[in-house]
Amino acid sequence: MSDPRELLDDYQRDGVVRIREFFSADTVAEIRAELARYIRDDLPSKPKDARTLEADGKTIRNLWRLEQHNAYFKELGQRREMTELIAALVQGEPVLTGVETFSKPARIGSGVPYHQDNAYFCQTPPDMLTVWVAIDSVTVENGSVYFIKGSHKSGMLPSKPSGVTGNSIGLAVAPDTPESEQFCATLAPGDATIHHCEVIHHSNPNLTEQSRLGLLFVYRGTHTQTDVALQATYTQAVTATPPA
Numbered sequence: 001m002s003d004p005r006e007l008l009d010d011y012q013r014d015g016v017v018r019i020r021e022f023f024s025a026d027t028v029a030e031i032r033a034e035l036a037r038y039i040r041d042d043l044p045s046k047p048k049d050a051r052t053l054e055a056d057g058k059t060i061r062n063l064w065r066l067e068q069h070n071a072y073f074k075e076l077g078q079r080r081e082m083t084e085l086i087a088a089l090v091q092g093e094p095v096l097t098g099v100e101t102f103s104k105p106a107r108i109g110s111g112v113p114y115h116q117d118n119a120y121f122c123q124t125p126p127d128m129l130t131v132w133v134a135i136d137s138v139t140v141e142n143g144s145v146y147f148i149k150g151s152h153k154s155g156m157l158p159s160k161p162s163g164v165t166g167n168s169i170g171l172a173v174a175p176d177t178p179e180s181e182q183f184c185a186t187l188a189p190g191d192a193t194i195h196h197c198e199v200i201h202h203s204n205p206n207l208t209e210q211s212r213l214g215l216l217f218v219y220r221g222t223h224t225q226t227d228v229a230l231q232a233t234y235t236q237a238v239t240a241t242p243p244a
């Protein structure tokens with residue numbers, strides 16, 4: 001794992017950092033097995049909004065709120081190795097607020113429009129972040145996430161409903177930084193990125209034969225509070241395009 005001071009400096013400057021071998025191969029295998037078990041045995045009895053499906057109406061695009069629905073993922077997200085690392089980045093005591101997947105299945109995995117996560121999280125100050133762990137290999141071809149480094153420093157930009165199921169709100173105007181100048185987060189299984197909730201990012205559809213499964217852990221500092229204006233804008237968007 002990288003030097004904590006360097007990690008903090010890079011995170012504060014860029015709003016996104018990549019960490020190689022964040023989870024071991026054994027942990028990745030354990031996660032993969034538990035996700036398969038959860039989908040097979042537990043998901044059918046969970047509320048409909050515990051998942052979002054792809055356009056085919058049957059393949060999972062996202063699993064949501066695993067920290068509520070599954071003891072293994074809650075425990076994993078609350079491990080001391082995780083929360084100690086996150087504390088410095090959220091400038092306070094971290095709370096795990098979400099564990100979810102962005103599954104991007106082979107051939108039909110949909111894209112994610114340009115957005116800032118705080119349009120969904122609605123927190124002030126924006127001391128909230130996502131640890132995005134690769135379970136599959138993440139390549140340019142199968143839909144890596146692209147980040148605009150430093151964009152978290154400009155605060156929240158105007159947003160608009162996107163109409164995308166599972167990602168109901170996006171930027172009102174796409175940024176003019178070409179993809180070739182964005183940070184393309186290619187990852188090996190077990191590698192991770194950590195991104196600030198106001199850094200601009202997006203991902204493209206997966207048209208390849210290789211699935212691109214990511215497991216996400218979302219944290220905020222205990223000191224953050226809900227921003228009512230952001231919340232009102234988000235409620236409109238998610239009401240127009242619910243996750244399930």
Ligand SMILES: O=C(O)CCC(=O)C(=O)O
Pocket residue numbers: 102104112117130132143144145201202203214216
């Ligand atoms: O996994 C993806 O393709 C997008 C992830 C994302 O938008 C996020 O982590 O906020």
